[in-house]
Amino acid sequence: MASPKPVRKAVFPVAGMGTRFLPATKAVPKEMLPVVDKPVVQYAVEEAKEAGIEQFIFVTGRGKHIIEDHFDHAYELESLLSAQEKNRELDSLLEGLPVSGSVSFTRQQKPLGLGHAVWCARHLVGDEPFAVLLPDDLLIGVPGALAQMIEAYHKVGGGVIIAAEEKSQEETRRYGVVAPGKTSGNITEVKGVVEKPEPKDAPSRLCVIGRYILQPEIFGELDRLEKGAGGEIQLTDSMAKLIGRMPFHAVKTSCERYDCGDKVGFLQANIAVGLKRPDIAPALKAILKGIEY
Ligand code: UTP
Numbered sequence: 001m002a003s004p005k006p007v008r009k010a011v012f013p014v015a016g017m018g019t020r021f022l023p024a025t026k027a028v029p030k031e032m033l034p035v036v037d038k039p040v041v042q043y044a045v046e047e048a049k050e051a052g053i054e055q056f057i058f059v060t061g062r063g064k065h066i067i068e069d070h071f072d073h074a075y076e077l078e079s080l081l082s083a084q085e086k087n088r089e090l091d092s093l094l095e096g097l098p099v100s101g102s103v104s105f106t107r108q109q110k111p112l113g114l115g116h117a118v119w120c121a122r123h124l125v126g127d128e129p130f131a132v133l134l135p136d137d138l139l140i141g142v143p144g145a146l147a148q149m150i151e152a153y154h155k156v157g158g159g160v161i162i163a164a165e166e167k168s169q170e171e172t173r174r175y176g177v178v179a180p181g182k183t184s185g186n187i188t189e190v191k192g193v194v195e196k197p198e199p200k201d202a203p204s205r206l207c208v209i210g211r212y213i214l215q216p217e218i219f220g221e222l223d224r225l226e227k228g229a230g231g232e233i234q235l236t237d238s239m240a241k242l243i244g245r246m247p248f249h250a251v252k253t254s255c256e257r258y259d260c261g262d263k264v265g266f267l268q269a270n271i272a273v274g275l276k277r278p279d280i281a282p283a284l285k286a287i288l289k290g291i292e293y
Pocket of ligand 1: 014019020134
């Protein structure tokens with residue numbers, strides 16, 4: 001097998017309305033809500049950087065400009081912190097900054113669905129493989145989820161690679177569910193994906209989560225702008241059309257996943273990440289022990 005083209009670009013669709021988090025997300029994008037002390041979108045960017053991604057493409061929408069500001073210098077703040085010799089705080093600002101010229105923004109003018117958001121990035125992606133990271137899905141682990149997926153991509157070749165997680169039968173109704181072929185280690189061949197099935201009809205318990213590696217052929221399918229479930233242009237529908245035309249695999253990563261688009265998942269992420277942080281864990285543990293419920 002010829003070695004597949006490297007994955008250099010990542011698309012971050014961040015144009016959703018975040019209705020599950022209102023009123024918090026009325027003026028603040030949900031991707032900017034913090035898990036401990038970092039906005040959720042920054043974890044996804046760090047994961048992509050660790051996986052070797054060189055170009056970070058954000059698909060934003062109205063009211064999301066603070067995401068752009070977050071990945072830019074904040075000169076007044078930086079010079080103030082520098083003058084006050086608050087070096088730790090200053091470093092925390094600077095270490096999250098992508099290299100100049102490596103970040104691009106495009107707008108999805110209407111939130112017509114995830115497939116449409118990815119399609120909005122077509123000119124910035126061009127004719128090469130790319131990753132898609134949904135920042136809502138916070139994946140914590142070493143190596144990071146995208147790095148594990150890229151490793152799998154180099155083993156099985158081009159096509160589509162999706163991250164998947166084993167869920168309970170009942171939970172399958174909330175996810176895209178994989179119709180599985182052969183499994184080798186953490187990689188399962190994908191024969192089909194069923195969007196939000198009734199649990200009794202789910203073809204497996206392997207559910208698609210928010211990380212993808214896609215070939216540019218996906219844009220040929222997304223170009224049709226066909227609406228699917230919920231009247232939205234679904235990424236899954238276009239991926240499903242590529243099955244049979246190119247290899248399609250699901251990768252189970254060893255990462256922990258938190259659904260930060262959901263209130264309970266977001267609280268769980270804050271507690272779990274807080275418990276991993278040596279500066280916070282002792283106080284947090286003491287508080288959690290004292291809570292009666
Ligand atoms: P979600 O469906 O979780 O996001 O989409 P949402 O629509 O903002 O959430 P709720 O249900 O209203 O609370 C998953 C990802 O796809 C992006 C979202 O920003 C999120 O990162 N997305 C979704 C877009 O960029 N555009 C869309 O039209 C839809």
